[in-house]
Amino acid sequence: MTRYFRLTIPQARTEGDYLTLTPEQHHYLGHVLRLGPRANFIAMNGQGQAWLAELSLDTSQATLIHPLDHAHELPIDLVLCIAILRNNALDQVIHQATELGVQQIYPLLTSRSLPEPSPQKLTRWQRIAQEAAEQSERLYVPKIAAPQAWTEVLKLGDPLSRKYICSLGEQIRPLVNQLADQQATSREIWLAVGPEAGWTETEQELARAVNWEPVSLGSRTLRAITAATVGLGLIANHPIKQP
Template identity: 40%
Template structure:
């Protein structure tokens, strides 16, 4: 039977005991109807996990496994730079990108960005990422960085960085990824309406490679899913070839 997964802070672990927060207690006891003796997997979101068992004390679980295990690192670390769409659409981007195993999410404030989120919105995205990690059985919670203007992110880097564009003559992301094997890549997705001409020009100067995700124009919440799926497909193909 697949065990329920629960993301915890490492500071909650003391010797062989896991001290549950009030929110975790409500989730386990009231939502899942867990009782003393029921077991679950506790994860720190960084690749470590423990088998834990609830005790009669509702605020405490005992660690059953002998120690932490480290989940193997992914084939490729993918940083997603995504311009913030309007409304609450970025919630969906965070959730789906986490399910697809993204390594880091950098929200971007672009020329056409309408949303300027508060710190509470950032906290919400981080909670969504933790929940998506639990549900999708990913081993790690991707860091959700504070939103930054696009111009502040255009620092030259030796890593492979791709700028997804539409309605332009650009090679496909898949073709570019298959040309060479990379350990770390960055994929940048624009807002509704796409990147402005000046943003594209500045990205090219900073070393970004413009790429296409296909002949159709994708929504700002759909493009990240397609890009991440393509990146993982390329990594899997290269792993088979080697």
């Protein structure tokens, strides 16, 4: 299988079958990746569309040859809610979540998570998502929302969607069992992971009150970063019954 370089392009830059490259993209393709005239690459608009593209002779623009299919996207819309973690751990969560096919990520402010980060952090997370989408050959770049309170995020989403909150406790049902027993009722599945110090009882009660289901990921204590990757991996690999 030929592996082409991938480039995310804002939709506004395409006109018909032509794609005009910015000076930065021109430099990147020609001087960093060393693509020559008529070289092929993959142009993605980050909104679910991608094309096999061919550089022009002067490498300043490209022709879109044909659209690519959605084979690398999940059949569901997977949404991750995750508390803001110490030591920039969200950088890795966002990279891995993108590899695993998420569509949207909500960084959460919770009682026991870090305070609101600087706006630069959101820009950094969006850049990580874009790079990860290119590396993992996705057509969508996941949207990273601005950090907001868990109580606000609880108001969002399709009321019919399945929503799982990772919780600790011996009575909590495993996520795999919940996935096996349930028919999907909407295209959306949400997963929420709390901070290292855990959710408060109130945060979990508020979620249960709006139909979030507590789930466990096994009998060992996982760090938040591991819980996010494993939880998303279980959902992404579970055969989904379409609504």
